[in-house]
Amino acid sequence: MDSKIKNVVFDLGGVLVNLDFDSCLNAFRTAGFTDIDQQVCQFRGKGLFSQFEKGEITPEAFREAIRKQTSQSLTDRKIDDMWNLMLLDIPREKLELLLDLRGRYMVYLLSNTNKIHWDYACEHMFSYRGFRINDFFEETFLSFEMHQAKPDKKIYELMMKEANILPEETFFIDDSEDNCKAAGALGIQTRHYHIGEDLSLLFE
Incomplete structure (x- = not known):
């Protein structure tokens, strides 16, 4: 990963949360x-x-x-x-990784999701070792709150504007190739995540 990266943006479903x-x-x-x-x-x-x-x-x-x-x-x-039922769990090692990365980067979430799934995830998946959702991310950018969805470039532009971050200093991880391409077109570094991949290796 590029040494000038200051911000890491995660997708939720398929990257952090196992789906069914x-x-x-x-x-x-x-x-x-x-x-x-x-x-x-x-x-x-x-x-x-x-x-x-x-x-x-x-x-x-x-x-x-x-x-x-x-x-x-x-x-x-x-x-x-x-x-x-679509949302299974977030593996413990991914929650630990998020907490570790917070010490080194600005960590964000950018997700196409809805209020029912989001409330469930906050209550059941991010309550870990006494931590809550705000302990894992600097800010969360959610499609249902922004009225925009990936891969529309507007959602990336809104996120960068609201978080006050630069594309060349930002690394985005998503399980959709289309979403990665859209972010990449704006100058964001991307990683197309595949199920089973060890995320921690990206930050060694």
Whole structure:
């Protein structure tokens, strides 16, 4: 990694958080959401999940839309539980790495996520050894709060402006090649992360 790097930006799902799409989608299918696959394919379009990710609809509206798609009268809690099946865990070594990096870099999070997943992650995944979410990151940049999503260049530009950081001093790690390309086009150094890769090796 370049010696002039001062800022490290992590993606959340697929880089820090292990994901399980199948369990989540199967739960929705079982509840009667028959075209869940088609809806998820529109994730990057104008579908329900994309709208939720960009904060264009509230959690309440999201749950209501799910109820309309299913044959059951699902409670808010049941919908949230099914939706959160997508999030497995953050391995301890990654949490330790984040804490270690905070001593050497400005560490940020840039994630396409939604309020239900984010609240769950904060409560269950970043409460570690007495630390909370703010102990791991200088700032968090979340699609549902910014009303922008990767790989649109606007979300990177907004992040850099708000954090007051320079692209050439910034290293971005994401599991999507498109997201890395978009950041790279703005002069940010990137790493396309693959599942199972040891993140700590990038900082030796």
